[in-house]
Amino acid sequence: MKDTFKHQGMRKQLADVLRKKGIKDAAILKAIETIPRHLYLDSSFESHAYQDKAFPIAANQTISQPYTVAFQSELLRIKSGANILEIGTGSGYQTAVLLEMGAKVYSIERQQELYKKTKLLLSKLGYRPKQLIFGDGYKGLEEQAPFDGIIVTAGAPFVPKPLLSQLKVGGRLVIPVGEDPQIMTLFTRTSEKAFAKEEFGEFRFVPLLEDKN
Numbered sequence: 001m002k003d004t005f006k007h008q009g010m011r012k013q014l015a016d017v018l019r020k021k022g023i024k025d026a027a028i029l030k031a032i033e034t035i036p037r038h039l040y041l042d043s044s045f046e047s048h049a050y051q052d053k054a055f056p057i058a059a060n061q062t063i064s065q066p067y068t069v070a071f072q073s074e075l076l077r078i079k080s081g082a083n084i085l086e087i088g089t090g091s092g093y094q095t096a097v098l099l100e101m102g103a104k105v106y107s108i109e110r111q112q113e114l115y116k117k118t119k120l121l122l123s124k125l126g127y128r129p130k131q132l133i134f135g136d137g138y139k140g141l142e143e144q145a146p147f148d149g150i151i152v153t154a155g156a157p158f159v160p161k162p163l164l165s166q167l168k169v170g171g172r173l174v175i176p177v178g179e180d181p182q183i184m185t186l187f188t189r190t191s192e193k194a195f196a197k198e199e200f201g202e203f204r205f206v207p208l209l210e211d212k213n
Contacts, residue, residue: 003036010050011037014066017052023070027078031100032066039125040091054204059111061206063091064153068203070097075174075186075200076149078103083130083144085166087137088153088208092118096127098151105129106144108137110208137208140166147171154208155182164195176205 015032023029038049040063045055054065072094078084080102089095089109095118098105107129109115115134122129133141137152138160145166152163152175163173167189176182181202188196 003039007036007038007050008033011035014050014052018067018070021052021067023067023074025070025074027101028070028073028097031073031097032070034100035093035096036125037063037066037093040093040096040121057091057114058117059114061090061111061114063093064205069094071184071200072151072153072174073097073101075184076151076172078149082148083146085141085144085147085150085163086153087140087150087163089118089132090114090153092122092127094151094153095122095129095132096125099127099129103149106131106133106141106147108133108135108141110135110137138162142166150174152176152208153205155180155205156208159185159187164189176203180204 011033015029038046041049041055052066054062057063078101082103084098084103084105086095086107089107095105095107112134119132140162146168147166148168148171150163150173155176167173169189171189173187175185177185181204184200184203186198190196
């Protein structure tokens, strides 16, 4: 598949849709306009790539709705050069958005099939995360902590304690919590031992898988 002028026009329209839905961060909207989302989807879904919808990808997972990607990214308040941990690489689309925003991204994927496919795709498209790891997102990535931000792109039945402990003071964890639907939740680390919690309504995600190996 190629990236054509038509695709670029559709991306601009998608960014306008997100703007109207309340997304204000210019870096996020620019990333949405830049990233060829159709290349992250199965070719049979190409015509749907720039609709504001989630779609199936490999390993019974989904590529998140663009609004959800933008909303979570906005909650992170990313500054260029920030160290961000992503739990659930998935298709790699959210990873690309974070990279376009200037973040240094460490990303963990639990599904081996998806991990291999996405690693190849990101490399092919010129996106270079600091690390792409096949592993258990519930454990985070202690050796690279602390992080400025952590984003979880799957529904977590509970908040994994390692993720909270791997945040810098002032760092933000954005995580959808619950079974179905989930509540989008933001934890901000206010001191070594304290966290502020905010909730931002209902969203739907595939479940965050625990390591069964």
